[in-house]
Amino acid sequence: VLAPHEDVATGNFSASEFAADLHRVAFGAGEDFLGREYTDPVEFFRRTYLTEGLRELLDRAVRRMAGDANASPTINLQTNFGGGKTHSMLALWHLLSGRLPEDFPQEVQELLGGRALPASVRRVVLVGNHLSPGSASVKPDGTTVRTLWGELAWQLGGAEAFAAVAEADTTGTNPGDQLHDLIANHAPCLILIDEWIAYARQLWGREDLPAGTFDTQFTFAQSLTEVVKTVPGALLVISIPASHDPERETTAGGSAIEVGGPNGQEALQRLQNVVRRVADPWRPASAQESFEIVRRRLFSEPDAQALADIAAVARQFTQFYVKHTGEFPRETTADPVRYEQRIKAAYPIHPELFDRLYADWSTLERFQRTRGVLRLMSAVVHA
Secondary structure (H helix, E strand, C coil): CCCECHHHHCCHHHHCCCCCCHHHHHCCCCHHHHCHHHHCHHHHHHCCCCCHHHHHHHHHHHHHHCCCCCCCCEEEEEECCCCCHHHHHHHHHHHCCCCCHHHCCHHHHHHHCCCCCCCCCEEEEEEHHHCCCCCCEECCCCCEECCHHHHHHHHHHHHHHHHHHHHHHHHCCCCCHHHHHHHHCCCCEEEEEECHHHHHHHHCCCCCCCCCCHHHHHHHHHHHHHHHHHCCCEEEEEEEECCCCCCCCECCCCEHHHHCHHHHHHHHHHHHHHHHHHCEECCCCCHHHHHHHHHHHHECCCCHHHHHHHHHHHHHHHHHHHHCCCCCCCHHHHCHHHHHHHHHHHCCCCHHHHHHHHHHHHHCCCCCCHHHHHHHHHHHHHC
16 A cells, blocks of 8 residues: 655665764765755655644744744754654754745645745854864854854854954854844844754863863853844754753653763753743654554555545554454554544554554663664665
């Protein structure tokens, strides 16, 4: 009834491994490694299921770019390991890529509701594990960048924009008022910061690095959140791992893998204290939406006949369970109508398998929820 996408059917999925990589996409080095489903805006949205949380995030971004004073200036993408933070940032990156609304799939056009997208948005991507606080970076135009605020300025407007914070970059100190002028002069702008903890934890106990001190990182974080709030058309989205519990090595949302030991825990606490004061939260995908995410990524969309066939299969399963009450788990018959909907949503994968993967396996330290499910199920479908 449903045909697997070509990369799944041919077993070619191992090249990308469903690993969203914001840095590679932003700097044009991703297509060979990741595939067009991550690097091309239209193909990305064709293969992406717009969850309720993602819809809300994109709507906030569109309103903010249009100057809506009530739209969130700072959003905190805080969820568990493999919970969809980077994918959500990619969605923002592609939506504000300059493509016309009519270029996108119908689902995205409906979300926009006839609203125009800005013809030009300055987009900045700062991914902590791709930046080195211990060494300067020389850009193609010869600009030497040492700090996170220097990188932000250079991405906003090249050498000319960098000049506004050049002294603060050289001394490793917070740029202060220059930061406001920098962002105001380059709005509308989208600033995406991922893996900040991975960057900041390297500064702990060091006073000799070009990137500045550990404390200065969080002075800059506070300045940035305050500035973005005052500039219409500026949107800051930060990805922060959920809180880490050292007694358990993992929490319902956090992970020692992302936080990275005592230095990372201190960085996490400091960054949370700054961001939580001003940032609006974001909701990751629900368990029910996870069905759709996996199906959209692994299989082509069903046509009308396929939908009818899927409904018939779901009805047969449900009737069989009701007829044999007591031989199957209680949830299959406690609410037959709801379970029938779950079978249709998960088809051709049984919802019980999803429950085991999302409810049980996601408690494992190194299992990345949606990405882990995609990797496993793509291998199964291919086989």
